[in-house]
Amino acid sequence: MRGIELRMAPATGADQASPVDLRSPSTCLGTFDRDTGRLLWRAADTGGWYATGDLMRPDGEGGLRYAGRASDRISGTTQLMIPVLDVEAELREHPAIADVALVGYPAEHGDLPCAVVVPAGEHVPDLAELHTWLAGRGMTDWYWPTRVEMVPRFPRNELGKVRKNVLRAWLIRRQATVRHRRQSDRARRRVTEPPLQPVPPGPFTSGTLRRAGPRMDSARPAAPTMATAQTRPDPAAVEIS
DSSP states (O other): OTTOEEEEOOOOSTTOOEEEEEEOTTSOSEEEOTTTOOEEEEHHHHTTOEEEEEEEEEOSSSSEEEEEEGGGOBOTTSSSOBOHHHHHHHHHTSTTEEEEEEEEEEETTEEEEEEEEEESSSOOOOHHHHHHHHHHTTOOGGGSOSEEEEOSSOOBOTTSOBOHHHHHHHHHHHHHHHHHHHHHHHHHHHHHSOOEEEEOOOTTOOOEEEESSOOOOTTSOOOOOOOOOOOOOOGGGOOOO
16 A cells, blocks of 8 residues: 555564564554553654554465464464464364364463364364364364363454453463362372371381371272263353453
8 A cells, every 4th residue: 555664574483474563654653551551652762663463474476464463473382383363264164163262371381272162052172172173174283272261252352353362361360270279189188198107116027107097908999989070160150351
């Protein structure tokens, strides 16, 4: 378009997508944080160049193709950036999925992709089912989600776009809650175990430690254990704020 300048930084990922800056006479003079009023960007400080936050890549015909938002990029555990839009497009073709958002959550060596799914019916596909689906569509396993979560609907802004920052914060909270619950369970098991008591030496022993409590007959067969089924949370109870 006449009067609009674009510039792109060199592509660093395998998807060849680059962040795009824009400059034109119609670009605003500055932006502010609507909640705090803090100045975020001023045209006079950058020579008029505004960082759009969009990612573009050449389309092979002299034009550009939109590749997503820079803030939505997921690095994975390799040097390859995960093509979020492509993975989402393949997952939306799954008959059990009404909508999906691929959202990064923090891991030890970078962000990992989580498929946040709005199911099309009662059946909610698990991670193995999504992997099988993507493998059948010819997608490399580097791009597969490592986690799946289900929500009844997505949080959206005034323009109808999915608020992935809200989903990411929700995933991190759930991750912290699960970690805390596991730590509490381990601590509870340690507390409820009886303490070790010394056993005086006998004619054939030099003394040892054993758990306090009633003596167990080694010949008595162990009581059978029942496996507990994992239950999925009620979709209506999932609240994202």
